[in-house]
Amino acid sequence: MNTISLNAYAKINLGLDVVRKREDNYHEVRMVMQTIRLYDKVIIEPIEKNEICIETNLSFLPTNENNLVYKAAELIKEKHNIKTGLSITLEKHIPVAAGLAGGSSDCAATLVGLNRLFKLNLSKQTLMEYGVTLGADVPYCIMRGTALSEGIGEILTPLPPVPDCYILIAKPSIHVSTKFVYENLKLNQLKKHPDIDGMVLAIHEKNLHKIAERMENVLETVTIPEYPVIGTLKDIMLNCNAINALMSGSGPTVFGLFEKKEDADRAYQQCREADPSNMVFLTTFFNK
Numbered sequence: 126m127n128t129i130s131l132n133a134y135a136k137i138n139l140g141l142d143v144v145r146k147r148e149d150n151y152h153e154v155r156m157v158m159q160t161i162r163l164y165d166k167v168i169i170e171p172i173e174k175n176e177i178c179i180e181t182n183l184s185f186l187p188t189n190e191n192n193l194v195y196k197a198a199e200l201i202k203e204k205h206n207i208k209t210g211l212s213i214t215l216e217k218h219i220p221v222a223a224g225l226a227g228g229s230s231d232c233a234a235t236l237v238g239l240n241r242l243f244k245l246n247l248s249k250q251t252l253m254e255y256g257v258t259l260g261a262d263v264p265y266c267i268m269r270g271t272a273l274s275e276g277i278g279e280i281l282t283p284l285p286p287v288p289d290c291y292i293l294i295a296k297p298s299i300h301v302s303t304k305f306v307y308e309n310l311k312l313n314q315l316k317k318h319p320d321i322d323g324m325v326l327a328i329h330e331k332n333l334h335k336i337a338e339r340m341e342n343v344l345e346t347v348t349i350p351e352y353p354v355i356g357t358l359k360d361i362m363l364n365c366n367a368i369n370a371l372m373s374g375s376g377p378t379v380f381g382l383f384e385k386k387e388d389a390d391r392a393y394q395q396c397r398e399a400d401p402s403n404m405v406f407l408t409t410f411f412n413k
């Protein structure tokens with residue numbers, strides 16, 4: 126059995142609406158998801174001893190059953206009665222707890238990688254069904270590309286690719302918990318909801334400006350008052366001619382879409398200068 130190496134890509138939410146709170150406290154969402162060319166590496170190697178060993182370059186990340194990669198490996202081993210051990214190396218580049226789904230994407234890559242390694246012949250659909258038990262964004266991270274995500278994140282409709290542009294990603298050095306953000310969302314106080322259907326239409330029309338005009342994320346109503354730096358980063362990008370800028374997922378990462386590289390470069394410098402501990406990346410969309 127050979128070693129398998131996979132790229133686990135980050136996502137941004139071009140639009141994020143919350144429709145209702147379910148009885149199990151999860152929230153039903155309508156989101157437009159987009160994969161970007163920023164990725165972790167997941168390297169999986171079979172070993173003789175029946176255990177799961179995780180190594181990573183980030184010392185603060187758990188390497189035990191709290192790591193989503195561990196959970197994915199454990200699930201596949203249990204469901205398919207696999208006694209082979211696994212050594213998994215996780216090379217993190219995606220900022221952690223950022224709203225970029227880094228952990229979910231590592232988890233998705235592990236499910237896909239183990240399906241290949243052990244020749245399980247599981248369909249994408251089955252892998253997605255396994256995935257949603259580990260995290261709401263895992264099914265999308267298996268699908269990738271541009272997609273409409275509904276339910277809690279498991280009802281996925283693929284969409285045509287969004288027209289190319291430059292994407293600036295800025296992650297301030299604050300920690301925002303996804304659970305905290307959903308729990309503090311005041312759904313009945315929202316003045317308006319994002320036009321997700323309009324964005325889907327604009328994606329079909331391949332109209333970048335129409336897409337950008339509809340970029341909205343209801344979770345900003347929780348995070349921006351609590352963490353003003355999110356608003357500051359958005360303003361920097363907009364002042365540098367971003368077509369639009371938004372917080373991704375539950376934050377705190379902000380992304381901006383740019384037509385001109387010079388504008389994106391200028392915003393890159395300003396986001397760095399605003400606080401040298403901000404993690405800043407210039408990237409593009411990734412479609413398969």
Ligand SMILES: C[C@@](CO)(OP(=O)(O)O)[C@H](O)COP(=O)(O)OP(=O)(O)OC[C@H]1O[C@@H](n2ccc(N)nc2=O)[C@H](O)[C@@H]1O
Nearest residue numbers: 150151152224225226260261262277303304307374375376
């Ligand atoms: C907000 C989003 C937007 O894409 O992404 P991130 O900001 O995490 O990247 C997702 O909805 C996050 O998905 P994910 O991070 O996989 O969520 P999970 O681990 O399953 O859940 C973490 C916690 O968030 C809340 N949660 C999550 C998803 C959802 N649809 N409703 C919720 O209420 C629940 O309280 C749950 O305990």
Ligand SMILES: Nc1ncnc2c1ncn2[C@@H]1O[C@H](COP(=O)(O)OP(=O)(O)O)[C@@H](O)[C@H]1O
Nearest residue numbers: 191192193221222223224225226227228229231
């Ligand atoms: N492989 C992983 N990579 C990153 N975080 C992980 C991983 N496994 C578990 N976690 C835990 O999940 C939490 C959220 O991580 P992450 O997926 O990066 O957040 P987000 O979805 O908001 O971008 C972190 O606080 C971290 O401790």
